[in-house]
Amino acid sequence: MSDKIGIYVCECGPNISSKVDIERILEEIAALEDFRDKELIVKQHKLLCSVAGKAFLEEEIKANELTHLICAACSPRDHDSTFKEVCKKAGLNPYMYKIVNIREQCAWVISDKEKATDKAIQYIHAGMDRVVYQQPLIEKQLDSNPDVLVIGGGIAGLQSALTLAGKNRRVFLVEKSAELGGTSIHFQKLLPRQGSDTATRNRKIKEVNKNPYIKVFTSTELSKIVGFLGNFEIVLKNSENDSETELLAGAVVLANGFQQANPQDFEGYNYTDNDEVYSALEIEKMYSETNQITMKSGELPKTVALVHCVGRKEVGYCSKICCNYLIKISDYLQSISSDIEIIDLFQDMCLPEKEDQEYYEELAARVIHSQRVTGTKVAGNKLTYTGINGRETTIEPDMIILAPAIIPAADNVHFANLLNIELHETGFFQEAHIKINPVSTNTDGVFVVGANRGACSISDAVIQAQAAAGKVLTQLIPGQKIIPEVMVSEILEAYCTGCQTCLEVCAYGAIYYDAERGISVVNEAICRGCGNCVGSCPSGSIRTRHFTNPQLYQEVKEALRK
Amino acid sequence: MNPTETVLVIGSGIAGMEASLMLSKAGKKVFLVERLPLIGGNVIKTGESFPNMECSTCLVAPIQQEILQDSNIEVLTVSDIISISGKAGDFAISVRKRARYVNIGACLGCGMCYPVCPVTQPNNWEQNLVEKKAIFVECAGSLPNVPVIDPALCLRLNGGEECNLCMEACMFGAIDFSEKEEILEINAGAVIVAAGFETIDAKEIENLGYGKYPGVFTAYELERLLASNGPTEGKLRMRDGETKPGRVAIIHCAGRDKVGYCSNVCCSYSARHAHFMKEKLPEVEIFDIYSDLCLPDKHYQKLNTEIRNGTSSYIYQSDIAKMKIEELEDKLLIQYLNEQEAEVSLEVDMLILTVAIKPAAGLEELADLLEIEIDKYGFIKTAAGEIGSVCTSRSGIFVAGCAEGPKDIPCSVLQSEAAVAQVMRLLES
Numbered sequence: 001m002s003d004k005i006g007i008y009v010c011e012c013g014p015n016i017s018s019k020v021d022i023e024r025i026l027e028e029i030a031a032l033e034d035f036r037d038k039e040l041i042v043k044q045h046k047l048l049c050s051v052a053g054k055a056f057l058e059e060e061i062k063a064n065e066l067t068h069l070i071c072a073a074c075s076p077r078d079h080d081s082t083f084k085e086v087c088k089k090a091g092l093n094p095y096m097y098k099i100v101n102i103r104e105q106c107a108w109v110i111s112d113k114e115k116a117t118d119k120a121i122q123y124i125h126a127g128m129d130r131v132v133y134q135q136p137l138i139e140k141q142l143d144s145n146p147d148v149l150v151i152g153g154g155i156a157g158l159q160s161a162l163t164l165a166g167k168n169r170r171v172f173l174v175e176k177s178a179e180l181g182g183t184s185i186h187f188q189k190l191l192p193r194q195g196s197d198t199a200t201r202n203r204k205i206k207e208v209n210k211n212p213y214i215k216v217f218t219s220t221e222l223s224k225i226v227g228f229l230g231n232f233e234i235v236l237k238n239s240e241n242d243s244e245t246e247l248l249a250g251a252v253v254l255a256n257g258f259q260q261a262n263p264q265d266f267e268g269y270n271y272t273d274n275d276e277v278y279s280a281l282e283i284e285k286m287y288s289e290t291n292q293i294t295m296k297s298g299e300l301p302k303t304v305a306l307v308h309c310v311g312r313k314e315v316g317y318c319s320k321i322c323c324n325y326l327i328k329i330s331d332y333l334q335s336i337s338s339d340i341e342i343i344d345l346f347q348d349m350c351l352p353e354k355e356d357q358e359y360y361e362e363l364a365a366r367v368i369h370s371q372r373v374t375g376t377k378v379a380g381n382k383l384t385y386t387g388i389n390g391r392e393t394t395i396e397p398d399m400i401i402l403a404p405a406i407i408p409a410a411d412n413v414h415f416a417n418l419l420n421i422e423l424h425e426t427g428f429f430q431e432a433h434i435k436i437n438p439v440s441t442n443t444d445g446v447f448v449v450g451a452n453r454g455a456c457s458i459s460d461a462v463i464q465a466q467a468a469a470g471k472v473l474t475q476l477i478p479g480q481k482i483i484p485e486v487m488v489s490e491i492l493e494a495y496c497t498g499c500q501t502c503l504e505v506c507a508y509g510a511i512y513y514d515a516e517r518g519i520s521v522v523n524e525a526i527c528r529g530c531g532n533c534v535g536s537c538p539s540g541s542i543r544t545r546h547f548t549n550p551q552l553y554q555e556v557k558e559a560l561r562k
Numbered sequence: 563m564n565p566t567e568t569v570l571v572i573g574s575g576i577a578g579m580e581a582s583l584m585l586s587k588a589g590k591k592v593f594l595v596e597r598l599p600l601i602g603g604n605v606i607k608t609g610e611s612f613p614n615m616e617c618s619t620c621l622v623a624p625i626q627q628e629i630l631q632d633s634n635i636e637v638l639t640v641s642d643i644i645s646i647s648g649k650a651g652d653f654a655i656s657v658r659k660r661a662r663y664v665n666i667g668a669c670l671g672c673g674m675c676y677p678v679c680p681v682t683q684p685n686n687w688e689q690n691l692v693e694k695k696a697i698f699v700e701c702a703g704s705l706p707n708v709p710v711i712d713p714a715l716c717l718r719l720n721g722g723e724e725c726n727l728c729m730e731a732c733m734f735g736a737i738d739f740s741e742k743e744e745i746l747e748i749n750a751g752a753v754i755v756a757a758g759f760e761t762i763d764a765k766e767i768e769n770l771g772y773g774k775y776p777g778v779f780t781a782y783e784l785e786r787l788l789a790s791n792g793p794t795e796g797k798l799r800m801r802d803g804e805t806k807p808g809r810v811a812i813i814h815c816a817g818r819d820k821v822g823y824c825s826n827v828c829c830s831y832s833a834r835h836a837h838f839m840k841e842k843l844p845e846v847e848i849f850d851i852y853s854d855l856c857l858p859d860k861h862y863q864k865l866n867t868e869i870r871n872g873t874s875s876y877i878y879q880s881d882i883a884k885m886k887i888e889e890l891e892d893k894l895l896i897q898y899l900n901e902q903e904a905e906v907s908l909e910v911d912m913l914i915l916t917v918a919i920k921p922a923a924g925l926e927e928l929a930d931l932l933e934i935e936i937d938k939y940g941f942i943k944t945a946a947g948e949i950g951s952v953c954t955s956r957s958g959i960f961v962a963g964c965a966e967g968p969k970d971i972p973c974s975v976l977q978s979e980a981a982v983a984q985v986m987r988l989l990e991s
Contacts, residue, residue: 013670013733051667077624081631159950163983166990190949200949316867320858348855354823354939354967388878388901426860431972434861435611436576436621438972439979454860460973462950466980473986474588 093136144230152255154182156450159465229445258451301398495541575603577963650958671707771887
């Protein structure tokens with residue numbers, strides 16, 4: 001069977017037909033007899049993307065037994081996928097088709113009809129030169145494992161596990177400490193909008209423990225992971241007895257939490273453990289363990305100063321939750337004794353959720369003396385603040401409670417390397433897209449939730465945990481195959497020198513080095529076909545399918561002729 | 563229609579679109595109901611998005627296209643929910659699909675019909691900054707790129723006049739005056755309410771001069787002035803469309819005391835607004851008049867700091883209720899209390915109010931109809947006593963995005979993805 005290229009020019013109503021001379025296009029293209037020994041079929045249609053247009057195209061592909069197809073129409077953004085679907089329906093491999101944009105790039109931008117027509121012809125010609133070099137690509141179907149590894153037993157990890165686990169999906173919940181609960185286990189109360197008390201969280205721990213589809217590994221850390229979305233091979237290590245567990249899972253939800261900065265690391269906060277200076281987390285622990293907030297002497301404080309924004313300037317971001325939890329600590333204090341004087345030294349009152357303001361205003365009206373400041377310093381038990389009027393005041397309250405910046409957990413770097421995910425300049429994890437893909441990462445199948453991607457409230461962490469679960473539940477459906485990208489890179493073994501430059505530029509960790517053969521190898525299930533490796537390869541041994549050098553050169557050469 | 567394989571999503575903003583695409587990819591049939599003629603919600607009104615200044619259209623248009631081309635998603639524009647019965651896993655929902663009078667399958671969006679229409683009306687989608695015809699698309703780049711006829715204003719549909727101008731202008735025979743509204747009966751297992759938000763009427767903030775002085779704008783008007791597909795094609799101009807403002811002040815927290823909460827996004831978008839005003843009109847002088855900054859994300863403070871270092875002068879005011887605006891000739895005089903509680907004034911040409919976010923019009927009626935509770939602010943209430951829930955008071959109905967409360971794009975997307983998780987769990991069980 002000889003090759004046949006079908007070239008179909010869309011009128012797009014008047015959009016193309018009124019601005020380019022379609023008849024001349026048909027004539028000149030049809031006149032390219034013996035074009036690379038292929039037979040040419042050249043036709044026009046009023047509107048190829050319409051129902052009638054698609055049926056026409058399908059019939060043409062079948063009746064003429066086309067081996068290659070060109071649609072000279074609009075931007076690929078509009079209808080590339082439309083025509084690809086038609087190819088599939090008609091039995092033509094969709095990678096043997098090419099859309100040529102003669103609307104946005106010709107008809108709509110060139111007022112001179114002759115010139116627009118010339119350019120359209122040249123572009124179609126370029127498309128034809130490319131399409132003959134295209135190769136059919138076959139999509140592969142891979143089995144996928146619906147089970148999920150959740151790292152971190154804090155509120156985000158607990159919620160992820162609970163939302164994911166079910167009769168068709170097991171969850172392996174790994175916690176490095178000996179107990180579940182994370183940081184918030186120390187909180188006596190949650191904010192009103194987050195539920196009235198700790199019962200909700202404790203209930204989640206109970207639910208996790210009794211869920212038959214969740215296997216909890218405490219005192220355990222992730223020691224090794226390889227693989228890709230749908231197929232990860234995992235090794236866990238128990239830190240108490242060094243025993244290892246091997247697991248398979250299809251996705252990873254990382255919820256390794258955060259840490260609170262040490263205020264003494266910031267300029268202007270000089271005190272010792274003997275001073276009456278506490279971090280908010282210390283107060284949370286004290287209140288949760290003793291139901292009291294007392295000084296080192298065991299007595300109740302008469303005056304307490306709450307200091308916001310400790311280290312905010314140094315870390316370069318607002319920690320989001322501090323204003324709210326300091327209000328909550330005021331609530332603790334006033335419930336202990338209505339005689340405690342509370343001085344709240346804030347810079348900006350950040351109350352980003354709808355119920356926050358009312359809670360604040362109610363307590364501020366009754367018990368909090370709010371003082372807006374531009375800076376605070378602590379020296380021993382003395383606290384100096386600068387009011388917004390510029391005046392400095394030094395006070396010596398019985399107790400100073402600091403709200404230090406939330407900073408990334410120490411193991412973020414470790415996980416970034418282990419899971420091949422990117423870190424933001426603050427040290428928190430970087431989202432796949434900060435606006436529209438916030439819990440995904442640059443590695444498919446690895447999700448980040450909770451305060452490891454930035455300071456967040458408990459309700460935020462729970463929402464994020466469910467969001468990651470939503471991603472997994474819609475991407476890894478039990479029994480359904482996953483279809484990896486087919487336009488991926490391949491390394492020609494004969495030319496590869498094993499220099500491993502490509503490993504460095506690959507953002508997805510899709511290339512590994514085969515020491516035995518001395519060459520780099522692409523894992524096609526992970527590769528997204530970005531082409532970074534192609535550009536970096538000094539020996540020219542890498543190509544990206546459907547974007548090979550001959551394909552691109554031929555197209556560009558013809559497009560730029562004259 | 564198998565209800566356990568079908569989901570109804572109300573609202574096609576960023577939250578509704580994200581949920582629809584995720585569910586479709588998981589093989590669910592999705593009915594995406596939108597009351598307006600176009601999809602995309604409030605996100606598409608912004609020229610660029612905070613904090614990375616990405617072009618919003620470039621961010622959202624591919625998502626809109628994907629939705630329109632997805633055979634698992636049935637997009638029902640100009641449509642409303644009229645009734646719902648049944649229970650989680652098996653709801654029966656009636657949707658009224660109003661007539662568009664333009665055949666979506668035949669129309670190509672060439673735009674030949676609306677210039678010939680003799681009727682004009684204010685374009686409320688463009689914050690009434692410009693007019694539109696009785697047959698219109700809201701703005702350049704509306705998707706679906708198909709006009710709609712307002713039957714209340716069309717001379718033929720309303721006045722019984724023999725006006726055929728748009729029909730004659732259409733080369734595709736897409737205009738169909740005989741189109742009737744349809745009632746669709748949809749059987750779905752779950753519902754996601756992603757009905758979005760609107761802002762309070764700035765005229766209600768009496769001391770800030772909106773509606774009284776033409777130099778006072780809302781931030782949402784400014785958004786359209788800065789957008790390249792907006793009424794001035796992205797040029798910063800006063801209401802006459804020609805005069806360039808010399809000095810602009812942004813007043814933060816406008817109407818916050820009326821609604822009783824922080825609107826969450828204003829401090830962030832104001833930094834973006836200052837950036838683009840300066841970029842488009844380098845000689846403009848910008849002031850941000852604020853009392854508390856709310857920048858609750860690791861990415862946000864950096865841009866704010868950059869803006870404060872040269873683009874805009876941040877001025878603290880201690881009581882927004884005591885601010886006064888007066889007009890002196892062509893200028894606006896802002897009087898406010900400073901750090902010392904002393905009254906000082908600032909003269910500007912243009913004043914931008916970052917008006918508070920409130921529940922979308924009709925949200926209460928929708929909630930009544932769906933038999934779900936709203937909170938004291940009028941937003942959809944989530945399950946009581948649960949942390950970070952996306953469940954409403956009725957099993958099988960979930961909420962996402964600003965219908966639940968003011969939030970930025972990432973938080974809307976997160977909530978939407980969380981709602982999808984709950985839908986998937988419900989439909990699996």
